[in-house]
């Protein structure tokens with residue numbers, strides 16, 4: 001059985017269609033990332049799946065439950081890490097994690113979870129004294145302590161410093177190894193690429209792409225050849241290439257569907273002249289390149305900043 005099944009999901013806020021016919025499934029043990037621009041409908045979708053928001057149409061099953069009517073049996077099996085949970089600031093970290101732990105029949109050891117999220121030295125600190133990144137780690141601890149089968153992570157590493165992000169990634173990798181199903185939203189494409197088995201790209205409440213990071217990248221046939229100009233050479237001196245190189249700081253970048261030919265032309269020309277092409281590299285498009293191409297296309301096609309309105 002799939003952990004999450006969404007079929008034709010719709011959500012209206014008055015005239016605004018925030019979610020417009022979304023369909024996807026998440027298998028048990030899968031890490032699934034929803035990405036998309038601000039206001040695309042990710043949080044609305046996730047909140048419907050959590051049972052916190054009423055849907056306007058479509059079918060949703062989460063762990064076999066209709067989340068709107070799942071009740072306690074459902075809530076005990078899911079963990080939620082919100083962007084801003086908002087809890088009593090006078091509690092200490094250990095008190096709050098202990099409190100949450102008490103809400104679940106099957107829970108993890110509170111100190112172990114505090115350790116796991118890297119807050120061991122803040123165990124007895126009051127919540128109001130924590131930094132932004134430390135609060136996010138506390139959010140993560142609260143989502144984990146009930147030992148959920150399905151974890152919702154809403155922008156789990158926003159505000160984290162780079163090493164805290166890496167640790168959070170390791171934590172998520174560890175949860176995945178334990179067979180947990182995870183639905184995450186993120187604005188960091190490297191995060192989606194690293195963590196997610198599959199990524200769904202949502203624009204204006206619609207799914208515009210769905211696949212593994214590699215599948216999404218494979219749809220892009222272009223590669224980027226970048227290099228610096230050899231000393232004393234002007235860009236106009238280069239041989240004709242498949243496209244025009246564009247300056248990026250000190251480097252030049254050529255986006256081409258034929259990287260082999262472009263490299264051959266460039267390196268053949270350099271060898272003939274007896275010069276080196278400094279910092280020469282070829283890269284496949286990253287998930288971020290793919291995302292920007294998709295989202296740019298969609299917002300251009302649909303009119304920027306025009307919210308999608310339902311038909312009168």
Ligand SMILES: Nc1ncnc2c1ncn2[C@@H]1O[C@H](COP(=O)(O)OP(=O)(O)OP(=O)(O)O)[C@@H](O)[C@H]1O
Pocket residue numbers: 013016018036037038039040041042043044045307
């Ligand atoms: N309670 C609400 N009432 C009216 N409109 C809402 C409400 N909640 C969200 N919206 C609108 O629905 C759309 C989708 O919002 P949502 O928060 O789901 O987007 P998101 O993809 O999570 O965005 P972000 O990346 O900024 O968190 C937005 O246009 C938002 O303004």
